[in-house]
Amino acid sequence: QKEVEQNSGPLSVPEGAIASLNCTYSDRVSQSFFWYRQYSGKSPELIMSIYSNGDKEDGRFTAQLNKASQYVSLLIRDSQPSDSATYLCAVRPGGVGQNFVFGPGTRLSVLP
Amino acid sequence: DVKVTQSSRYLVKRTGEKVFLECVQDMDHENMFWYRQDPGLGLRLIYFSYDVKMKEKGDIPEGYSVSREKKERFSLILESASTNQTSMYLCASSPQKGAIVGYTFGSGTRLTVV
Numbered sequence: 001q002k003e004v005e006q007n008s009g010p011l012s013v014p015e016g017a018i019a020s021l022n023c024t025y026s027d028r029v030s031q032s033f034f035w036y037r038q039y040s041g042k043s044p045e046l047i048m049s050i051y052s053n054g055d056k057e058d059g060r061f062t063a064q065l066n067k068a069s070q071y072v073s074l075l076i077r078d079s080q081p082s083d084s085a086t087y088l089c090a091v092r093p094g095g096v097g098q099n100f101v102f103g104p105g106t107r108l109s110v111l112p
Numbered sequence: 113d114v115k116v117t118q119s120s121r122y123l124v125k126r127t128g129e130k131v132f133l134e135c136v137q138d139m140d141h142e143n144m145f146w147y148r149q150d151p152g153l154g155l156r157l158i159y160f161s162y163d164v165k166m167k168e169k170g171d172i173p174e175g176y177s178v179s180r181e182k183k184e185r186f187s188l189i190l191e192s193a194s195t196n197q198t199s200m201y202l203c204a205s206s207p208q209k210g211a212i213v214g215y216t217f218g219s220g221t222r223l224t225v226v
Contacts, residue, residue, distance in 0.1 A: 046214040
């Protein structure tokens with residue numbers, strides 16, 4: 001069974017620090033990777049996607065992908081209290097028509 | 113931007129009632145999905161559809177059915193609601209099968225069965 005794993009947290013960081021969220025996946029031929037942010041009581045919101053090995057930056061967010069290690073991470077620089085949320089990692093496995101596999105999410109708390 | 117609209121934000125139903133949850137997307141997406149989300153269990157796929165009149169079972173289809181008569185609308189039906197179906201229900205859509213873009217979620221329906 002294809003799996004995506006994340007530390008459930010909570011991960012607590014002080015305001016202004018870098019938050020590092022990690023995700024590992026089991027399907028070696030996965031091609032597409034996504035990070036969603038979900039505030040309490042709200043629906044998931046797509047914040048980053050990454051398809052190639054290396055780093056992808058978007059504002060304060062950086063996604064990092066290492067396919068050899070089957071590892072994807074999300075860095076949040078200059079963390080703000082408004083970043084406090086659950087972050088879901090989603091992986092699209094290899095093969096045609098494969099649905100996303102979601103991780104359980106990591107709860108991030110940014111302390112003022 | 114793609115908009116996925118779920119008809120109800122909060123819903124309270126009685127045990128045994130037939131419940132309809134509606135989802136409409138406005139960007140001509142082929143794929144639509146129904147998930148439920150419960151604390152500690154994450155997102156679980158109930159049903160999905162890659163085309164009109166097409167439906168496939170997800171990981172937890174028992175007690176549910178779906179209908180997709182039009183491309184933009186995907187309905188989730190609880191045939192006889194039970195208390196263990198109390199949950200947050202999330203609809204999502206994405207472009208054609210095989211596309212590598214992310215899913216877009218609706219705002220969710222929090223269903224309570226009493």
